[in-house]
């Protein structure tokens with residue numbers, strides 16, 4: 101008897117961008133070209149076509165999840181309180197991926213699109229960089245070249261923040277980071293006040309940790325997510341985007357005296373490229389290999405970019 105051909109099982113169904121675009125169905129395009137221009141990060145070429153091709157279907161899918169979780173919540177409340185009333189808790193979306201892959205643009209576009217759905221008028225966005233330990237602490241612990249690695253974040257603070265949000269608490273504060281000064285801003289916070297959706301974006305949001313031996317399991321950050329997205333691309337492309345962004349910032353933000361990288365606006369172009377390459381290789385690429393890429397299989401949705409920064413493939417978890 102013939103051997104059965106080995107079947108490759110994957111928890112994902114993979115779509116080309118053109119196939120994925122069809123799931124937009126009749127979702128209206130509610131953003132303008134100017135709004136997209138305002139939302140995109142430095143070096144990201146995203147335009148209205150990309151929003152229509154990829155992001156409308158993503159927002160439609162997420163919105164279906166939001167609506168069904170709101171329905172489930174009301175039904176559950178009928179069991180708990182007898183009348184279906186009660187404070188609904190925010191739907192949380194996690195967005196993960198490498199440094200310089202374009203997470204912030206995706207997060208900002210989704211924030212605007214999702215806020216236009218009737219089920220989720222209030223959408224907040226928080227980035228995990230605010231939860232990094234301040235430079236003074238990282239310096240004292242010898243972790244300045246480990247920024248973005250798991251040990252550089254106050255994970256307890258992240259878990260308390262997300263658990264307050266999920267508990268339905270009003271006016272929960274999140275700390276804020278400045279890329280310009282390259283540090284957490286002392287005393288500066290953003291207030292998250294019972295949104296319909298919270299988007300929580302950062303390198304390490306899908307990370308798992310070792311279980312403590314004492315049997316008291318601590319939750320993972322991703323335990324609080326209702327849906328998660330990983331932004332993916334070839335490492336060589338991400339590296340190039342990182343270096344190009346560094347070189348553009350050298351012409352703009354780094355020129356200002358208060359910028360942490362100000363000194364790099366004064367070195368030669370070749371030296372600046374070498375510095376960016378070193379930051380990429382010694383910190384961000386290492387973190388990508390060790391801590392970020394291994395979390396990709398945990399995402400519900402993977403948006404894969406090609407070398408032009410535009411999404412050419414979408415993988416959706418089947419279950």
Ligand SMILES: Nc1ncnc2c1ncn2[C@@H]1O[C@H](COP(=O)(O)OP(=O)(O)O)[C@@H](O)[C@H]1O
Pocket residue numbers: 141142197198199200201202203204205279280349353361
């Ligand atoms: N040194 C810097 N100075 C100013 N802005 C920066 C700097 N580095 C990154 N940014 C901006 O910070 C945001 C987050 O960047 P990053 O953490 O690399 O994630 P991503 O590129 O995936 O959004 C982006 O909008 C980027 O343009």
Ligand SMILES: CC(C)(COP(=O)(O)O)[C@@H](O)C(=O)NCCC(=O)O
Pocket residue numbers: 199227228229230247248301302303304379380383384
């Ligand atoms: C601040 C970051 C860790 C990103 O943080 P995130 O918002 O993803 O938590 C990253 O942009 C960074 O600064 N990495 C350190 C190496 C570098 O300067 O590129």
